[in-house]
Every structure is written in structure tokens, then in C-alpha cells.
Amino acid sequence: MRFNAVALRSSNLKTIPRLSEDSKLNVMKLRDKGVLHDVFPSTAGGEITDLCNSSPQCVYAGFDPTAKSLHVGNLLVLMNLLHWQRGGHQAIALIGGATGRIGDPSGRNKEREEQNANVVEQNVISLSAQVQRIFKNHEKHLWKDKDNLKSILVVDNWEWYKNMNAVEFICGIGRNFRMGDMLSRVSVASRLSSEAGLSFTEFSYQIFQSYDWLHLLKKHNCRFQIGGSDQMGNIMSGHELITRVANKTVFGLTVPLITSESGDKFGKSMNNAVWLDPTMTSPFELYQFFIRTPDSQVEKLLNLLTFLSAGAVQDLLIKHTAKPEKRIAQEYLAEQVTLLVHGEEGLAAAKRATAVMYNKDLRVISEMDLNEIKSIFKGAPIVEILLQPGVTVQQAALAAKCFLNESDAVRIISAGGFYINNNRTQNPDEVLVQGLHMLHNDVSLLRVGKKNYWIVKWLK
Template identity: 50%
Template structure:
């Protein structure tokens, strides 16, 4: 590696003249200055608190917390503040889609841990900041959202947050310690009264260009082919003002965010501290990645959504059941995404290691996350769908609703049909357009390519029998070949 002190000599030798050496000295000096600035402001890991018994120590051991800002807070100030009485903690979620996803879940879980410890939490929806676009972790600027799309996204994100908070409260039970209050806000509410001149005059004067340029997210974008727009560069001002506003209006002194939000957290800390003189704190949760190292999110094209209309309880459940052992062991998802006590997690991992093929850890993880996101009913639905799809359970199929079947077989046609007396297997297949007309359709049945409610049928002239071909819920699950499903709903039973 070339050090800053070696850089000028090497550049001069390669260029062969004094002008190149002088130019390189300047470049190396600037690079050294940026590096020093970044190192001075970089938060440290919470390792010093790991051996303690407080909330921060417990969350650090679980892997839920990664870094704290400012550094000294991990030692004394923040633990003492949390022990002094209920505090207010907030985390922001920009509505860039109409649902949150698994990549957002760890930040929500972080808020829930604070709530479970008796602290009040605020989930802040960025109805205003989503119009600007957070540049963190992105190589190009986001596409602007229309007013209609933004309004739809705000509603969807609010639904994601409210359902998880609501299910967590139900799962905690009546005998649990006092839970902190939950507030869901939209930052569009306090930006409507600002104009650009007033905002820059009141807020912008507290920011310094050198500090803003030193942020890792800004540096990486400035070096990218797309560069960075002024709009994106100013995102730090709005994110910082959010912290100050919540501090003033709600007494909020702690902000939680993903580790890719570190620069934004630092901006918020700096602004709030400058404008009030009061110390505030930033905490980060680690980014959850796939086995290939990609961040879980819609930008990476691998989003698993929290809202049921985007990802069903069954799909969410199966996502975690299918997690490879490498993820379960390396990131210990049971500690990250559930509220199971650490001794129970250790015991589960020991049992899992005895026979990994049973996927004991994955199945418990999937159950806990599905309950948190979709409630106990959602978990029951996921298990019914699992029994229907992978275990050919007729009982589970008979218990399923129309909506569950359509979630399970998203690509399957759903047809509502009138049952005529004497309707045969072949006629039902043709009404569903599951087999072609003529001899080929007849042959598909006789050759055993058709299954009704998991059972193979080979007689095209067999009359449909309620209780066998038509379940008590009025449904028939028709399959032709290995993957072609059709859901028939009989209306006149």
C-alpha cells in the first residue's frame, strides 16, 4: 500500500517533473485531511458495554446494536440516561414503497426492545424526506415520486408499522412489564410551514460544508459516475432537523438507524447539540445481508415485504425456513429477529447442530417472525399453506379461505362456477380451461395428469362428488401436470 508520505515521491518519479510532484503533494494532503476527519468522527463499536447488565449491553450481545455516537456515550452517559427513567427513541422510515420489508425489520425490532424496556418510541415516516431521496447506500439518484404514489406509500408504511407494533403488544401479554408508548408520525407535518429561505437561514447556517462532504455516503457518490445532486446532498439538513424537532416537541434524545444511516445520525446529533446545547445520541443496527452479501431490500431486487398484500404470511414464513445454516449461524437470526431469551437461543442452536436437516432453528425463527409481522392468525395461515403445498393435507385445504388459497397459488386462476347436476371431472377441467378441448383433454385425465384436491383422477366421466371433489368450504383445487393449479369456487352449493 502507498502511504501519504510515499505518494509524492512515487508521483514525481512516474511523471518525471517537479510540477507532478507538487500536484501530488496537494492531492495526498487533501486525502490525508479527509481520512483524519473521518477517523475523528467515526463512532466506535459498543464493545465496552458488552460485559454490562443494562439494556445496551443486552442488545449488543444479541447483535441488535452495532455503533453509538458520540463514542463516550457507550461508557457512561447513555446507560445512565436509560436507567434514569423512560426515554424517547425514534427511527425514521422513508416511504419509497407502499410497504416496509425484511430489510427494515431489524430497526423495528430495535425500537421494540426499547419499548419492552419501558421507553417510549416514535416511528417517523418520511413523507417529506422521501421527496428528496436518501442517497445512503445508492449509486444513483432515486426516481422522484408523484404526489399520489407518495400518499399511497405513506399509508402502506404506516400499515406496516402499526401491524408489527400491534402484534408485539398482543404477544407481550397482560403479565408483561409496562410497555412504552408508540407514536407514528409523518415529517411532512412540520415541513409544510417552511419556505426554502427560512429553512436555509434557520437550519442551514448550523451545517459546515467540510463535515457534510466528509460523510462516507457523500464521498462514495461524488466518486461515482452519476455524481450527486444538490437535492440529495441537502438530505442531511432535513434528516438532522427531524432529530432537532423531535427533541424539542417530544423530548426525544436517541435516534436509531441502520449502519448505512450513520452519516445522517451524526448530522442530526450535531444540529440538535448546536441548537440546544443538550447532548443527544445515535445508535445503529447492523445491515442484514443475504448469503451473497447484498443488503436485503427492494433496491437489491430481493425484497420480502411486511404487508400481506405484497408478501403473504406463507411466503414470509418460507423465506425464513429456507435460510441457509450459514446465515442462521453467522448472523444468529434468532437473536436478531426474535425476543427469545438468550439461554433459549443457545439451547435451540445446540439442538439444531445435532441434526441440521430438521431445520429446527429455521422453523422456530420463521414462526417467531411470522407471529410478529402477521400475528398468530398469520402463523396459522402459513402453517396451513405449508401443509397443503408440501404435505398434501386435505384437512388443511378444507380449512383454507378463498383469500389464503389465492395467496398460496398467486399465479393460479381463481374461477367462480355454477355447479350443474351431473358435472363430470372432464367438464370441470374444461370449464376451468385447464385442459384443451377434444381428445387431448380426455387423454390428460385418463393418463393421470389431473389431480383434484391432491388425489389423482383418471376417469373423465366421473361425476363430481361433494366432500371428495368439492370440499366443505365450496372449493376445488385442480392441478394439471406438476405446477398448473386452478382454484374453483362453486357458488350454488
């Protein structure tokens, strides 16, 4: 899988004025890195700068628990919250225990399936823990400054809807929304003109996201909301509600959407997510995903998903371009993202797995337990074989069912298509040796051709 980030539109750049280096939140740095896509209201750049320079601000971003994990697309929004946190501001991650059940129509061409309340509840728990873990990893491994960071606040909007009276909500909040404005949102208009249409439930979504902002404004003086660029319609609705009822100016910021090569938004709806949960996308797979970034994309992703300044990205690219085959830039990107998402242990596991897959490093495999080997070679059959003295290469391969019959085994092994622990083994009658063919953990990794693996656990 590969992905592209939609480029920062130059027209938006003008609206965000440059900040002095000593500003609390150096928006200039974010702008130079292409991390900001849009600002609402579009002329508010100066005011945002002044507010950020004058005192710590509060910012929030929401994530709907429609899966048990966040994904790489969401990471861009989390990175933005982290930038604010680094600037001394209070960041809030809102997990939409209520909105996740309603379903945001933004960026969707059909109605979402109704979510089971228990599943949503479980997802809220796992997303909250995931966000906390990422912020912890950041503070532990990527924040070298002596200043303390304000802890991330994780809230669930089910908290303020669970006891809400429907009539009071419609009378008190619904009244402030004009049908014309609601119908004009891209997420609504595009669905209304489609065959799939739009239910009242999804149509009402923008009211809930707007009320969330109002709630957080009242409770935490939260004047900023950030989200992917598909969230601009919902953010504008919230802005309108607050302008009507709260006599406070608030601001929306969006980040570019990360898209696949075919231009689809990377996320749950498109079934192309790269997950942040290690049981869904292992640290090794996440690491490899970024190692495979094409050269044409790597600058953009270094800017979006690492904390390197725009200048430092350029320096790294100069080194990279001198020896592109070494993939220095991709390696840095993969390391930083894996460290942020999975911590030091996850990064170490990803590097160990990379060594197993791509080097003949027997030491690495022999230090792994069976579970780690299984997670690297997902889908490879695991075969338990009773160890007989004098067992040969051919006997082991047949016992593991690497070949259909003896003649296939002899032919393919002799032709050089069979490997034990990543070493080509061409003599079918060679007797297996402990420590070489059978590793210290009593495991052997058998391979036929380039990609077909069998994991053998020897029983003694």
C-alpha cells in the first residue's frame, strides 16, 4: 500500500501569518511543513497568532469509535494535537461514543451500518487507551525539551448525551441551525443527490459535532477544533452555533487528507486502513509500510508525520539523494512513526522482524519466541514435529508438508528452491544440525521459493 498526501493549497498559506520564533505555538513551523490545509474563518490567521502568543489555548479533535483502532490517517490529526501540546497548549482528544453511533456522512457515499452499542463502548475504551499510549510514547521517546507538557485530556461525548433530554436538545440547540446551511454542506448535498440518499440520523450528525464544541468551549474554554479536511463542513456548523449562542470567537483548522495512490482517503470507510493497533497491523508491518514509501512521497510524509523542521527534512533529503538505495529518508520516517505508535519495544520488534525477513541473521530468529515468529510470518503454517535422530532435510520438508510428494521435494531442493532459516539447502540427504538447522529455541523456518514459509516447532 502506498499513499499520497494532498498538497497544501497555496491560497490558504496567505491567511496564516508568520509568527516570531518565540511564539507559543509556532504556526509558521507547521505551515512550512504543509501540515495545515485550511483555516476557518479564512481571514482569522492574525487573530489565531495573537491568541496563541498571548496565553495557552485549548484545542480538540474528535475520533469516532467505528473500529477498535485508529489508523495512519488519524495519526496526522494526532500529530497536530501533539504540535499544539508542544507549544504549551491543552489538547483534547474526543472519542465519539455518541457520534460513532450516529455516523458522520462526511466523505461517505452510503449510509453506515448501525453500530452495536456494546461494540462502540468497547471501541471507546481501546481508542482512549491508544491515544494515551501515543501521547506517552511521544513524551518518553520524542520530547527532549525540559518543559513539562500539559497531559492530553481524553473525553467521550456519550458522557454529555447519555442523560440529555431529546425535547430540550431539539428546542434548545436544534433551533439555532438553519436548514439552508445544513443542506449546503458538501457531505449532505452530495449524498442527497446520490442514489443512496441520506437518513435523518446522519443528516443530524453536524448538530452533534457542533454541540460537542460548544460543550468543550463552556467546560474548557476550547476555542480551536482540528480535523481532516473532510471535517470542514462540520467545523463550520459548530462555528455558526457558537457564534449564535456563546458570544465567543472560535476557530477551525484542518490538515490535508492522506490518500492512497488511487486518490481514496486512507481510512476505515475505504477498507484501506493501516492500523495503529499492533494486533491488527503489527509494528513490523507498520514499519515496512513506511519503508516502502516511494521517493516522490517521502519529503511530504517526513513533514507530516515526524517532528523534523522543514529545514531538517531538507538536510535529510540531501543525504538521502546522495545514496537513494540506502533509503535513509524512508528508514527515518519508519523509525519515527513506529516509535511514536509502538514505543521502543515495538520499534525493536519491527527491526528484528526486518532482519529475519531480509537478512540471514540466524541469531535474531533464535532469540525470538514462537509468538513473535508467528506474528512476522502471518499465515505461515506452524507444524509440530517429533525430533528423530538423524532427520534429513528432505524428511523435515515432507513432514512439514512443504511438498506434495518425495519427487517434488528432491527436485525442488536440489534445484535450490528450498531454504532452512533463510539459508539455501540443496542436499536433500543432509542431516539437520542443532544450532544451524534447528535453532536454540527449537524452531526451524522452512521456505520454498521467495515467500512460502513453514514454521517448525521441534518436539523433544
